[in-house]
Amino acid sequence: MSALDEIFAELDEKPTLSQYGAAERKLRHLPADLQPFRLAVLANHTLDIGTVLAVECARRGLRLISYVAGYDQYRQELLDPNAGMSRFGPDVVFISLHLEHSEFAVGPSTCGFTQNLPAARTCVEKLGALLSAYRKASPTPILLQNFVPPAADMDSLLSIPDCSSVFDWVAELNLALRQMASSVPEVYVIDAARLAARHNLAEWSDHRLWFLAKVGISPKKFPLLASEVARSCAALRRPGAKCLVLDLDNTIWSGVLGDVGPEGIQCTDESYPGNAYAAFQRALLALRSRGILLAVASKNDVALVDEAFSRRTDMVLRKEHITDWEVHWEPKPESLKRIAARLNIGLDSMVFLDDNPAEVALVRMALPSVRALQMPPRPEEFVEFLGRLPDFDQLRLSAEDMRRPELYELRKKQADMAQAGTDLETFYRSLKTVLTPERANGSNFDRTIQLIQKTNQFNLTTRRHDKSELMKRLDQGSELWAFRARDVHGDHGIIAVALLDFAGGSCRIDTLVMSCRVIGRTLETAILHFLEQRAGARKSVRMLGEYFPTAKNEPCRDFYERHSYVCTEKNDRGTSWSRSLESGMTANPEWIEIEEEVTTVCNRV
Amino acid sequence: MQPGLAEVMKNVLDIDSVSADDSMKTIPSWDSLRHLNLIMALEEHFGVNFEPEEMPELNSVRALSEAIAKHSTESEIKER
Numbered sequence: 001m002s003a004l005d006e007i008f009a010e011l012d013e014k015p016t017l018s019q020y021g022a023a024e025r026k027l028r029h030l031p032a033d034l035q036p037f038r039l040a041v042l043a044n045h046t047l048d049i050g051t052v053l054a055v056e057c058a059r060r061g062l063r064l065i066s067y068v069a070g071y072d073q074y075r076q077e078l079l080d081p082n083a084g085m086s087r088f089g090p091d092v093v094f095i096s097l098h099l100e101h102s103e104f105a106v107g108p109s110t111c112g113f114t115q116n117l118p119a120a121r122t123c124v125e126k127l128g129a130l131l132s133a134y135r136k137a138s139p140t141p142i143l144l145q146n147f148v149p150p151a152a153d154m155d156s157l158l159s160i161p162d163c164s165s166v167f168d169w170v171a172e173l174n175l176a177l178r179q180m181a182s183s184v185p186e187v188y189v190i191d192a193a194r195l196a197a198r199h200n201l202a203e204w205s206d207h208r209l210w211f212l213a214k215v216g217i218s219p220k221k222f223p224l225l226a227s228e229v230a231r232s233c234a235a236l237r238r239p240g241a242k243c244l245v246l247d248l249d250n251t252i253w254s255g256v257l258g259d260v261g262p263e264g265i266q267c268t269d270e271s272y273p274g275n276a277y278a279a280f281q282r283a284l285l286a287l288r289s290r291g292i293l294l295a296v297a298s299k300n301d302v303a304l305v306d307e308a309f310s311r312r313t314d315m316v317l318r319k320e321h322i323t324d325w326e327v328h329w330e331p332k333p334e335s336l337k338r339i340a341a342r343l344n345i346g347l348d349s350m351v352f353l354d355d356n357p358a359e360v361a362l363v364r365m366a367l368p369s370v371r372a373l374q375m376p377p378r379p380e381e382f383v384e385f386l387g388r389l390p391d392f393d394q395l396r397l398s399a400e401d402m403r404r405p406e407l408y409e410l411r412k413k414q415a416d417m418a419q420a421g422t423d424l425e426t427f428y429r430s431l432k433t434v435l436t437p438e439r440a441n442g443s444n445f446d447r448t449i450q451l452i453q454k455t456n457q458f459n460l461t462t463r464r465h466d467k468s469e470l471m472k473r474l475d476q477g478s479e480l481w482a483f484r485a486r487d488v489h490g491d492h493g494i495i496a497v498a499l500l501d502f503a504g505g506s507c508r509i510d511t512l513v514m515s516c517r518v519i520g521r522t523l524e525t526a527i528l529h530f531l532e533q534r535a536g537a538r539k540s541v542r543m544l545g546e547y548f549p550t551a552k553n554e555p556c557r558d559f560y561e562r563h564s565y566v567c568t569e570k571n572d573r574g575t576s577w578s579r580s581l582e583s584g585m586t587a588n589p590e591w592i593e594i595e596e597e598v599t600t601v602c603n604r605v
Numbered sequence: 606m607q608p609g610l611a612e613v614m615k616n617v618l619d620i621d622s623v624s625a626d627d628s629m630k631t632i633p634s635w636d637s638l639r640h641l642n643l644i645m646a647l648e649e650h651f652g653v654n655f656e657p658e659e660m661p662e663l664n665s666v667r668a669l670s671e672a673i674a675k676h677s678t679e680s681e682i683k684e685r
Contacts, residue, residue: 017646021616048638051617208657209641219645 004032008059015223017052024051027058034063037233040090041066042074045098045216046209052222056230060390062237071214072101078134086138092236094190094229096145097127098216099170100205106150106166117166120173128180131187139467141186143232145225146174146193148217151202185446188236188395190228199224235393239454241371242345242404243323244287244392245336247354248298248305251375252284252317253277257300262308267315276379281316283383288321291401292392293343293408295324297335297352302327323408332359333366343408344457344516351391398447400493410489411517428521428591431487435526436595440470440480440497447494448482455513456552458496458524460545460559463511465499477502478510479534483527485518492518496527500534507535509545512559519555522589528563529588532581541581548574606670613650614666617643628665640664653677 007030011023037057041047050066057064067088069077074095077085085093099106104123131142149170174193181187196204199221209215217225249256253267254277266274267281288294294317298305305327309319324342326335332354340347348369354360355375363372376385386392394401414431440448445467452465465473470480483496496514500507509531514524535543545560560577561567563586569576579586588594611623618634629635635643644660647653647669653676655663663669 016649017642018613018616018650021613021619021646025616025619046638046641048642051619051642206645208655208660209645212657212660213637213641215641219642220649 002032003030004058011055017219017222020052020055020223023055027055032058032063034058034061035237036065037062037237038065038067038089038091039229039233040077040085040088040093041068041096042077042085042093043069043096043098043216044072044074044101044103045096046071046214047096047217048219049217049222049226052226053229056223056226057233059227060230060234062230062233075130078130081137090140092141092143092233094143094145096192096216096225097147098214099147100150100210100216101214106170117169120169120176123173124176124180127177128184131180131184135184135186139186139471141188141236142184143188143190143229144177144181145190146177148192148196148204149201151204188232190225190232192225192228195224195228196221231390231393232395234390235395239349240394241292241351241391242349243293243295243339243343243351244284245295245297245339245350245352246284247356247359248296248300248327250355251353252281253315254379257304257308262304262311265308265312267312273379276382278316280379280382280386283386284317285321287386287392288405289402290392290394290397291404293323293345293405294321295326295339295343296322297326297332297339299329299332300327320409321405323405323412331362331366333363336363336367336370346456351389396446396450398450400447400450403493406490407492407517410492413489425591428589431489431521431591432593433485433487433521433523433591434593434595435523435530436484436486437527437530438482438484438494440474440482444482444494448480448497451482451494451497451513451515452499452511455515456550457516457554458512458514458519458556459550459553460512460556461510461548462550462553465511470499473499473501473510479538481531481534483523483530485523496523498527498531500531502535502538502540505539505541506544507531507538507540507542509543512545514556516555522592524556524559525563525586526588526592526594529586530594532579532585536581536585543579543581545577546574547577606666607651607673609650610647610666610670610673613646614643617646623666625666625670628667635664647673651677653680 007023007026011019039053039057041049041053048068050068053066054064067085067090069085074097077083080086104118106117131144134142147170149167170193178189181189203218204221205216206218206220209218246252253265254273255265257265267277269275269278284294309315324339326339332352336347336350336352340350346369347367350370352360352363352370352372353375354372357374360372360374363370371391373389376382438444449467449470452463456462474480479500479502481498481500482494483498485492485495495518497511498509499511501510502508512527514527532543543565545565547557547560549557560575563579565577565579567575568578606625614623615621618632618639620632620634629640641660644655644663648655651673653673655672655676659672663672
């Protein structure tokens with residue numbers, strides 16, 4: 001057990017405020033490998049949550065550096081570019097607002113009905129305008145806590161026409177808040193209402209502290225709120241898991257298939273425990289619809305598993321929902337490695353679930369980067385268990401993410417076709433690929449940043465530019481291009497991004513990344529052809545590029561060499577390449593059609 | 606001073622030692638904001654409930670110790 005784990009084990013035995021203080025003191029002196037993370041805390045109530053937040057952030061690999069704004073200073077901090085928060089320079093802003101503050105005027109005086117309360121939409125509109133104003137000045141993500149209904153004045157029975165209870169009104173407020181949050185970029189809701197309801201709403205606020213010092217949330221509840229905030233911070237920092245690998249027997253159905261046969265396994269709604277497994281399978285499908293790939297690693301007879309999936313048409317999960325299979329009697333770590341290789345994903349983006357503790361232990365030992373977890377002892381707990389796994393937290397969910405399972409299905413079909421014995425060029429032609437370059441704009445910017453941040457394999461320079469850097473470069477005259485691809489099998493969405501700098505007659509490829517899903521179909525050649533055309537249009541006479549090797553970007557090592565660029569420099573970091581455009585350009589492969597740039601109305605980001 | 610009082614104070618106020626004569630005047634990190642977290646941490650640790658009137662008055666180790674003793678007896682009587 002590491003020193004860090006020991007601190008948390010001790011804390012979790014007795015998670016009191018005093019122990020949080022002790023843990024924070026220990027953490028501060030621990031030379032642990034934590035990523036610095038700057039969080040600004042804004043509130044319209046007294047919220048001294050820094051200590052607990054620091055501990056919960058450390059639990060998720062972040063070393064918290066916090067800025068706590070003065071009481072009720074949140075508007076000034078958001079609007080004033082010279083306020084303390086801007087000087088602090090946060091990675092994320094957390095905003096916690098309390099309803100009983102005078103600006104909302106909800107409290108014991110409202111006596112449980114909403115006659116004198118402002119319309120929910122009006123309250124949220126004001127807040128929305130504030131956040132939009134901040135967004136114009138800064139791209140920093142915001143975590144916005146939603147409103148917790150006051151527990152105190154809910155007890156009277158009332159029936160007044162045209163009046164709803166404060167409880168209902170807060171629900172309406174929170175619904176409007178969520179809609180507003182989704183309309184302002186990079187605003188994410190911290191669902192404190194759900195948290196408070198789940199953990200004794202009556203104790204969420206301590207009336208003594210509220211009336212004494214406007215403390216809106218009882219410090220005894222800080223650990224709950226801090227965990228949620230820290231979890232969101234971690235989710236903003238790290239990409240979520242991409243693939244969930246499942247065992248079969250007693251994990252997705254009840255019973256051992258080899259013993260009871262396809263008709264004997266239980267996983268339908270008729271009775272317990274089958275209905276609990278059916279519910280779990282529905283939860284798995286929900287994950288899949290959010291873009292998580294489902295795969296199976298089971299020690300079973302492959303023919304029998306096939307039969308179970310084809311005969312049990314009453315089962316929620318269908319064969320086509322599973323992206324990859326490893327069904328045999330070999331060790332599961334081998335199965336997981338093969339799945340990762342075939343799906344072209346890292347082991348660190350896989351989660352493995354099994355009911356057998358020995359299998360889980362083996363995977364943990366052999367493949368420490370896979371998150372291997374044992375199923376809870378009882379099937380009725382499965383759905384909640386899955387919901388609580390932070391591995392599948394996704395705050396930024398792009399349309400491409402959601403389509404991932406479908407796209408992998410496409411790729412599989414293509415691989416099957418390519419294997420069917422046709423020569424490569426015939427295969428390329430059969431795909432009828434269309435490449436559409438687009439200037440980065442409001443609608444594709446999230447995906448553009450995501451590709452720059454996440455692409456490892458086809459990434460020439462691995463420069464992880466963030467939004468503000470990209471905006472700066474655009475202002476300086478650089479061009480940022482996103483490339484869409486579609487073919488006979490469907491639309492792949494945005495699959496590549498390039499950033500071009502122009503100076504002194506040269507066009508420099510600062511960044512070129514391409515999704516691993518489309519490696520090996522000459523799209524990179526078509527993209528390079530397009531980029532050289534752009535260079536020509538901007539009167540550049542030569543192209544410049546670099547390749548910086550990393551542990552993962554071998555697939556693009558020979559990119560410039562393959563396209564007849566000349567190596568001009570070689571040093572510890574990598575190689576530099578050049579090509580004169582006066583002696584001709586890279587030819588576009590005949591089998592790829594490049595669509596004209598669609599001029600969009602909103603070319604600005 | 607009750608066993609545990611010094612421990613909670615060290616943890617919450619982020620200090621290395623506490624003596625019976627200490628107060629808000631002698632411990633710089635013991636400000637009015639942190640005071641409420643300290644009060645809550647003591648309630649949690651000792652299983653007591655302070656009155657809002659007395660909370661601002663509990664600004665020395667001695668006052669805290671006496672209040673904890675008083676409320677501990679109360680909650681024991683209630684339990685019986």
